[in-house]
Amino acid sequence: MTWLEASFAECRPRAIAALTRQFRDMDIAEEAFGDACLKALSVWPKSGSPKNPFAWLLVASRNAGIDRLRKMKRQAAWAESPPDADLPPVEDTQIGIIDEDGLRDDVLRLLFICCHPALKRQDQLAVALKIVAGMSVAEIARAFLIKPKTMERRITRAKCTISENPIPFEVPSLAERARRLNEVSLMVYLLFNEGWSTSGSETQFKLALCEEAIRLARLLLDLFPGMSEQMGLLALLLFQHSRRQTRMNVDGELVSLENQAREKWDHSMIAEANVLLEKAARHGTAGPYQLQAAIAGTHAIAPSDRETDWARIESLYGSLYRIHPTPVIRLNQAAAVSRTLGPVAALEMIEPLAGELATYRWFHTARASFLSDFGDYAGAAAAYRTAANLQPTLPELRILKEKIIECEKKFHSLSESQASHRP
Amino acid sequence: MLYSIILYGEDGAFERLPEEIRAGVMEGHQKLQAVLAERGKFATIKLMPVSSAVTLSPPTEIGQAPLVVDGPFAETKERFLGFYAAEFASLEEAIEHAEYLSTPYVRIEVRPVQWAGGVLADESKDRDMA
Secondary structure, X not given: OXXXXXXXXXXXXXXXXXXXXXXXXXXHHHHHHHHHHHHHHHHHHHHOOOOOHHHHHHHHHHHXXXXXHHHHHHXXXXXXXOOOOOOOOOOHHHOOOOOHHHHHHHHHHHHHHHOOOOOOHHHHHHHHHHHOOOOOHHHHHHHOOOOHHHHHHHHHHHHHHHHHOOOOOOOOOHHHHHHHHHHHHHHHHHHHHHHHOOOHHHHHXXXXXXXXXXXXXXXXXXXXXXXXXXXXXXXXXXXXXXXXXXOEOOOOOEOXXXXXXXXXXXXXXXXXXXXXXHHHHOOOOXXXXXXXXXXXXHHHHOOOOOOOOHHHHHHHHHHHHHHOOOHHHHHHHXXXXXXXXXXXXXXXXHHHHOOOOOOOHHHXXXXXXXXXXXXXXXXXXXXXXXXXXXXXXXXXXXXXXXXXXXXXXXXXXXXXXHHHHOO | OEEEEEEEEOOOHHHHOOHHHHHHHHHHHHHHHHHHHHHOOEEEEEOXXXXXXXXXXXXXXXXXXXXXXXXXXXXXOOEEEEEEEEEOOOHHHHHHHHHHHOOOOOEEEEEEOOOOOOOOOOOOOOOOOO
């Protein structure tokens, strides 16, 4: 990527959003923006880059889009439109005032289109990456580990679904805007998770998803600077991403949080996330992203696993549970409890979750770890075995097998030592 | 006279660039910092993205508390990224030094400083200048 391409990429979400409104068609918007970028590639290096690249690209795209529409009309209807005078060149003087408020709703709408309820979650992410982030189909396919042809088909089909179920262009009501922002935030969060949930050779392609998710979170915060949950979302992603260099070892195996080299965490990213949380805290009540970010932040500032403020983490999970009373959040809270009150309290806490989380791998690994802390190595080995039968990824399975062997060893040495002490 | 060398650019565009290009940009900064350190005292700052900012909007009367609002509001224009401040014998000399930083990614303004104060912490060793 050159500096020009970086500049185009920064402008892209806003430009595509405004063009989609103007042309009522995402394909034309994408093509018109592509034309404008080509033009910029030939013009900017000669005449110097414009002071407002976004406005330049927007005007050039509009002209290109109108041009395309005219050509399409000519081809489709054999209409004899009068020969048009050439479009005037794009100059800074042509660039009027950009309606920032309208643009904000346009970008939100564009992102919201991508979260169309008629689409499967992965297709929503793929469409957002293609249209908003401007990733190529090949890049997206690589990130989702599927064939480019398949990805191409899925994106095309998704676009059809979208155009058959249009989202209106009116200015949304306050409630509708909040709903859209919620949906879009969730999509950004899930996009990050998609990129994060990986290991081994495909990591670098997946990390691109994390970076795009962070850019989208930044874009949302840029558009809605006063929303504390947008600060929370960006902070959460930055805290997670600050650990990207340490979460895997040279063999591509996952490294657990307590064993990561903390000095290699990205401390400028952590600093930015902390500032965002401080800003968010000025707004009073904390929402779920903010709470999750605060949990991640507590880990991020701890000098070591042992010196982590587990009591704070426990109470943050408690607050999160009050907003979202899900068994998974309860399970995480129990993990913090095992550090503050010990394994017995944690085991008691997760007992009622056993039914709901019976097929949830992490329930069994957490239970195994509590049992092992308590000294019940046979029980721990059995729980790890249950987890190993619940479709773990290969690196996870490797870790689970090690854990099982470790627990069995401890169990045998314990029973041997008990046997030798028998009278 | 004390001059400032002020950098403007697109928020976030630099971070998209590949490692090699970013390293090239940072080389200019490191060179300038080395030169300035030999000449005497200087200060430099790189700002975080604008989304981390709050704005104290001006009160209508002196003595009133300002309203603290989040962000500068959504704008698409180029943004203030950071600055250097150092003593130069002439405008010419200040411009010469600003040229260390000249790349396609920034617009650089050289402007004399009316007054200055304070001391910035020297944390250049572990600072991420990106």
